[in-house]
Amino acid sequence: MPVVREFTLPDLGEGLTGAEVVRWMVEVGEVIAVDQPVVEVETAKAVVEVPCPYGGVVTARYGEPGEEVAVGAALVTVAVAPPAGSGSSDGDGLPAGVERPLVGYGVAEPDRGGRRRRVGAAVAAPAVAPVAVPVAVPVAVKASAVVPVISPLVRRAAREHGIDLALLTGTGRDGLILRADVERAVAALDGRSAPAAPAAVPGSAAVPASAVAAAEVVPLRGLRRAVAEKLTRSHREIPAATCWVDADATELMALRRQLNAAAGPKVSVLALLARICTVALARFPELNSSVTEDGSGIIRHQVVHLGFAAQGERGLVVPVVRGAQALNTEQLGAELARLTESARSGSLTPAELTGGTFTLNNYGVFGVDGSTPILNHPEAAMLGVGRIVAKPWVHQGELAVREVTQLSFTFDHRVCDGGTAGGFLRFVADCVEQPGMLLRQL
Known part of the structure; x- marks a missing residue:
C-alpha cells in the first residue's frame, strides 16, 4: 500500500519564520521524482525553488500564490509507493519511520543557466508509477476564466466564505473585484448588512462603477x-x-x-x-x-x-x-x-x-x-x-x-x-x- 508522506516547509536559513508562495511547479495528481522542485517561494531574502524529498504522486498542496506558509507547516502530501518486494521501508528507499534529508539543501552551487537560483540540488530518481489514491485537495481547483482580482487578501476572504469570485461583478476600476465586493456577497448569504456599493453623487451625471476610484491596502510581504x-x-x-x-x-x-x-x-x-x-x-x-x-x-x-x-x-x-x-x-x-x-x-x-x-x-x-x-x-x-x-x-x-x-x-x-x-x-x-x-x- 502507498504511504502518504507530508512535506513541510523547511527552515530556509537566516532565522526566517515563513515564506510566501509565488507559484506552484506541480499539480495535484502529478508524479514527481525525489528532490524535484515543487514550489517557488519568496522569503525576506530571495526567491527560491523548494525541492521535495519524496517521490510519488502529489495528493494535496497547501497555500495559494500570495499566501504565506510558516516554517514547519505542510506544503504538499505525496503518496509514496514502497519498493517492489519490500515491506520494511518507505517509498524513498529508507527504513520505515526514517525521514530522508533534503539533498544538498542550503549548499547548492549557483545555477548560472536559469533565472532563479535553486535552493537544493536535484537528484535523479527512478520514475514512480502512478498510484491510485484518494486525492485530498485543500482548496478547490478548477479551470476558469481569469478573475479580475489583484489582492491575495480578497482571494483569501472569498475562499474562507465559499464565495465564487467568477460570479461577482467588481466595482473597482476596469471591473476589479475589491474586498467590499466580497463583503457584500458574504452579507447577502447570511442576511447581514453590507457596505454600500459606490453610488453616483446626487445632481451629477451617473458615474460607471468601474470608473470609481478605490483605495486598497497592499500587504507588506x-x-x-x-x-x-x-x-x-x-x-x-x-x-x-x-x-x-x-x-x-x-x-x-x-x-x-x-x-x-x-x-x-x-x-x-x-x-x-x-x-x-x-x-x-x-x-x-x-x-x-x-x-x-x-x-x-x-x-x-x-x-x-x-x-x-x-x-x-x-x-x-x-x-x-x-x-x-x-x-x-x-x-x-x-x-x-x-x-x-x-x-x-x-x-x-x-x-x-x-x-x-x-x-x-x-x-x-x-x-x-x-x-x-x-x-x-x-x-x-x-x-x-x-x-x-x-x-x-x-x-x-x-x-x-x-x-x-x-x-x-x-x-x-x-x-x-x-x-x-x-x-x-x-x-x-x-x-x-x-x-x-x-x-x-x-
Whole structure:
C-alpha cells in the first residue's frame, strides 16, 4: 500500500519564520521524482525553488500564490509507493519511520543557466508509477476564466466564505473585484448588512462603477516587509548623522578613460569608488564596525564585506562583496558586475544579500545629487555618491567646467565622533579629486 508522506516547509536559513508562495511547479495528481522542485517561494531574502524529498504522486498542496506558509507547516502530501518486494521501508528507499534529508539543501552551487537560483540540488530518481489514491485537495481547483482580482487578501476572504469570485461583478476600476465586493456577497448569504456599493453623487451625471476610484491596502510581504522592518529598526535604534562635500571628479573620470583604453576588462566608476572605500576603511577601521545587540560594545570587523545598492526585479537590494579589502580594482569590478546581473535576474542567494559591514550607495544613477539615507542595520556607516555632472568650478584659481559630484556620509554616532567621520569623507573626496593618492596605499 502507498504511504502518504507530508512535506513541510523547511527552515530556509537566516532565522526566517515563513515564506510566501509565488507559484506552484506541480499539480495535484502529478508524479514527481525525489528532490524535484515543487514550489517557488519568496522569503525576506530571495526567491527560491523548494525541492521535495519524496517521490510519488502529489495528493494535496497547501497555500495559494500570495499566501504565506510558516516554517514547519505542510506544503504538499505525496503518496509514496514502497519498493517492489519490500515491506520494511518507505517509498524513498529508507527504513520505515526514517525521514530522508533534503539533498544538498542550503549548499547548492549557483545555477548560472536559469533565472532563479535553486535552493537544493536535484537528484535523479527512478520514475514512480502512478498510484491510485484518494486525492485530498485543500482548496478547490478548477479551470476558469481569469478573475479580475489583484489582492491575495480578497482571494483569501472569498475562499474562507465559499464565495465564487467568477460570479461577482467588481466595482473597482476596469471591473476589479475589491474586498467590499466580497463583503457584500458574504452579507447577502447570511442576511447581514453590507457596505454600500459606490453610488453616483446626487445632481451629477451617473458615474460607471468601474470608473470609481478605490483605495486598497497592499500587504507588506517578502522582501518589502524585510526592508521595512530593517529600516524601521535602524531609524529607531541608530543615532545617525550625515555630512557631505562636493568633489571634483574630473581626474577620476580621466583615469577611468585611461584604464579602459587599455586591453582587458572595462573598469566601472563603481569599482573605482569601491576601491577607494576599502582603502579609506583601512585608514579609519572604526567605521567598519557595528554595535552589539545589547548596545554594550562595538564590534570591529577585520574584513570588509562591502554592500552596494543595486536595482533588481524585486526592488532595491544590497548585494555584498565579501572580503572586498583583498580585491584589486579589476577584481572588484568583476564581482560587482556579477552581483549586479544576479540582482537584475532575481537570482541572488540569501548569503549574497546578508553579512555586509559597510555600504556604498551610488544613487547618482537615478539622476540625483544628494541623499541622507538610513543606515543598513547593523552597519555603522554608508557612503553615498551623487551623479557626476559638468559644473562651473574654481580650478587652480580660475573658473572652469569640471565634472563634479556630491559625496555624503551617514554614520552611527555611537562608533565615532564627527572628526573621524569628517576625516573619512575628506580622504575619500581627496582620492576622487587626486586618484594618484591611492598609489600610496597599494
